Amino acid sequence: MSCCVPPPVFAEAIAGPQRVGPAADEILLSSREVDKGVRQTDLSVPSIHCGACVQAIEKAFGALDRVESARVNLSTKRVAVRWKGEAPPPLFATLARLGYEAHLYETGDDGKDPALGALVRALAVAAFASMNIMMLSGSVWSGADAATRDVLHWICAGLTLPTLLYSGRVFYVSAWKALRHGRANMDVPITVGVFLAFALSVYDTIHSGTEVYYDATVSLLFFLLIGRTLDHVMRERARTAVKGLARLAPRGALVEQADGTREYLPLREIGPGMRILLAAGERVPVDATILSGSSDVDRSLVTGESAPAPMEAGARLEAGTLNLTGPLTIRAEAGERESTLAELLRLMEAASGGRSRYRRIADRVAGVYAPVVHLAALVTFLGWMAVNGDVHNAVTIAIAVLIITCPCALGLAVPMVQVVAARRLFDVGIMVKDGSALERLAEIDCVVFDKTGTLTTGQPQLANAEAISAETLALAGGLAVHSRHPHARSIALATGDTIAVAFTNMREVPGAGIEGVLNGAQYRLGRADWALTRPAGTTGTVFARDGDLLAHFDIRDALRAGAREAIQVLMAGDMPLEIVSGDEAVSVDAVGDALGIANRSAGVMPGGKSARLAALSASGRRPLMVGDGLNDAPALAAAYVSMAPGSAADIGRNAADLVFLRDNLDAVPQAIAIAREASRLVRQNLVLALVYNAVALPVATIGLINPFLAAVAMSASSVVVVLNALRLGWSFPGRSSHTALLPAEATA
Amino acid sequence: MTDFFYLIPISLILGTGGLILFLWTLRNGQYEDLDGAAERILYEEDEPRRDWDGI
The missing domain is CATH 2.70.150.10 (Calcium-transporting ATPase, cytoplasmic transduction domain A)
Structure with a gap:
């Protein structure tokens, strides 16, 4: 178990005297009244990661005045605080003191997901019904006499009808929508099969028949609902996790x-x-x-x-x-609507490239599979009519075909793998928007990076701290701590927390630097041409006493953690890499040289970035775009698949298919590796499911399958597919941070 | 066989009870923080849970 000390130092906490977090007005605006005089504020705290964090935060909030209650949700990494009074308690300051960075979480919805609730309830009802019907069918098939069998059949019918009506709605609605648009999806054979099987079973029950399909229909719904629910859970979790990050625009x-x-x-x-x-x-x-x-x-x-x-x-x-x-x-x-953001949104809409054309694997399989199933059932029916002309017999066997080939395992084959893959990615701090993103990520053949904030941290860092005496550095830090300028912050961070220098007459000159008086001498920290009275042949950020140079600071936008390793892994996997940046050529070249990426372009406008991605797609490539800024958003939308760091602009995060929350750029090769393994398992699962159907179909066509066997075989194939999906991640021992790319042929 | 028919309603009632209990836990928000629940059981302070009807 990881632990919470030492608390992460972040820029907001260093700039001591300034306000931490959003204004009280903004907190008030985003809170909602839950009771008379009691308001609730939801905070998203991405760095909560263990039980000790939960305890520390709940205790600290509990000790605040006017706080009614505070509850941390470890799964969603959110804190719900209820408080009384006019102004909010110092929530952000309290969290900052503990070392957590927090963001206001969107209100408006209360975090509940009605669609998921409906799916889980439908699943629970189907599970209950299928268990009980299986139990009763078991006694019928172990040889109940005719009278007992009829009673049991009637009980099964009574259990099946409400279940079909309640749990199956999701499929009927989807099938109806598809039919209305003149298409056939997987839900059409499901709906037809379920209703025909039920109608025939009721007919047979009335006429005291021996073979009924209650067990098969209900367990079919049960397994299919598992697939649907998993698919939904995965999308929803990523969506809420991403929604909880910092907003770019204030409220x-x-x-x-x-x-x-x-x-x-x-x-x-x-x-x-x-x-x-x-x-x-x-x-x-x-x-x-x-x-x-x-x-x-x-x-x-x-x-x-x-x-x-x-x-x-x-x-x-x-x-x-x-x-x-x-x-x-x-x-x-x-x-709000006409600001720069709106322009970028327009570009993004124009750009949405690969993903709108992409058809998910499951849909592609369904497109072929559904007509085959219908045809097989029809041919079976006509064939048996021709053989002996017994309508009841022909219908029974045709329904057996429809049920046995119903894409039960097929419906689970894809979402099960993707849910397991999403869980693995979640564990390493990567959110996936939906399953299609995983499928597309497995197919990429080149990677385009933004520079600022993606390959680099976007936070400048002091590169020559060792060359400056500790005494001078402490003095400079004493001044720097009072400024919000990123260069000053980098100096303050480099000096650590031993800052107790009492400057007087402190003043910040925007565009120049910060100055203060100590022991009669005037110290200046800032641009060389402002801080120095005599030109000392140096530019950039300097520290000066009465106009004399004390130290020169080499401040650079440092490479993001793990950038080198990530680029090496990608290069070892023969992945072509490219930098497309809006920054000036000097800084782009510095980063490109440090990482060994030769293919780079600088000073590119947002429209130019998306044009570059569109050109790559047009030439038959499948580019992955990794970027963070507003200016990257159109390119993220234009790419075949896209990734953004959690620090990205919210519009960029919304445009990206995957968001990685940890600072480490390792996330990129890791995500690709997991996506490729998932893709391999999806293919294996599809083959497993189809093999089962290929074996069962001829047996069913010649009328040798009884309904109970069909139900058992269907469940067995589903379980096999689920177990195979769970193998994902076994080849990553200990979730190490250095993951080699799997060979690309796995995705071919 | 018919002597044991009384078992069927019993099993159905028990099953329905389980189903209703599950739906109640779902509505009660007991599945909203599974990771947190796993940690909270280890806390030393054994305070009664404050009334919390959903986050």
Whole structure:
């Protein structure tokens, strides 16, 4: 069992004096009233990972004033807090003190999933009915006399009818939809088979017949419902996990009205022309122009540029950029719907490439299989009519064919493997949106990476800490801790937590740096041309005393953890790699050289990225796109399959098929390896299921199968398929972080 | 055989009871945090669970 100490240090906690987490207004806005005077706030805390975390958080929240109750959900990594009063308790500060980063979780829905509830209830009813009917059928087939048999048949009929009506709805609805659109899916033979079998069984029960199909129909529904439920669970879990991550756009903004009053308005009520007060550390809510103030603005999520840009009055800000160093008054230029995001959404819709054309394996198999089953049943019926002209006999055997070939194991073959694969991926911190993403991931033949925030951390780090004396570094850290500028944070992080330097007259100059006075000397930390009075032949970030150079900081956007290893594994698997970045050529080349990726392009606009992916697809390739920014979103949508880190912009996460929550880039080769193994097992399962049908079909056609045997054989084949799916992951000993790619021929 | 017919309603009633119990646990939210439930059993403090009707 892993443990929770030491708590992860993250940037928010370092920038001590500044506010942690969203504004109280935003928390209030997103909370919901659950009782009179009691409000509930849902937080998503992705770093909760063991029982000790649960206890620590619940205890800390329980000790807060006005907190009614707090409950941690370890499976969904969420905390539900109920509190009283007007203003929310210091939830984010408490979590930050414990070392957890938290995000507000979307309210609106209360975390319940009605579709899943309905499926599980249907499954439970089918399980109950099939167990009892099997038990009764068992006694019939072990030789009950005629009178007893009829009674038992009537009891079975009584159990089957409500089950068919209640549990089978999901299939009837789907079959009806398919038929209305002139298509045939797997649910059509299921529906036809179930109803014919039931009708014939009732007829036989009335006429005191010996062979009835109650057991087969109900257990068919039971096994098929398992497949449906698993499929649903997998999609839903990934969706909610991804939904709980940080939002890029705030939920609202502090608006200054014409009469000078200030009010926190939700985002959708903000319109062009409104004056918004934007504190340091907040994201720009809508496209806007700066009216007054100056600051450094981090645009990395929007454009891919790694260095923050100084901005002054008159400059335009895109929605989603982060105001770093100074408070700004801005004027909204567009509402929520018309902001930069909307433009990107339009690009994304235009771009959705590979996935809309992709047909899932199960659908492809069904497309061939369903007509074959219908044809086989029809031929059987006509054949027996021709042989002896006995309608009842012909119908019985035709139904036996329909039931025995019903795609029970086929219905389980694919979702079972995908659920197990999704569970394996979940264990290593990777969320899959749906099964089709896994199938597509197994087929990729090249990988396109974004740079900023994907190959790199997107958080600059101090590269030459060893070259600077500890004393100087501590002084610099004492200044840096008061700034939100990413360069200052990297210095503060490098000095550790022994920061107790009491500077006075501290002042942050947006676009330049931060200064302070200590023992009569003036210290400056920031741009060289501002901090130094005499040019010292150095650029970049420096630390100076009275204008004299003390230290020069080499600050770089560090490679993401595991980037080297991940790239090596991919290259060892002969996967062509490519970098497409919106950043300038110098930084792209530095990263490309460090990782050994020769194929790279810099300064690419969002439209250019998706065009590159579209060109790859057009040339018959199946590219995997890995990216995080807003500018990557159209490319993520255009790719055959896409991955995004959990730190990505929310629109990018929504566009991506897979999201990896841990920082390590190892997730990419791991996901590919698991997808390929899953793909192999899916194929094995399909073969197993089809072999069973191929054996059973001729036997059923010549009328040698009795209903009880059919039901048993059907269950047996389903169990075999499930057991085979569970083999997934056996070849990854101990879930090690270094996973070799499986040979690509497994996906051929 | 007919002497044992009384067993059939008994088994059906027991089965229905199990089904209803399962549906109740489902509605009661007992499957919403399976990982958490596995951990909570190890806590030393044995406090009664506060009334919590669903997260």
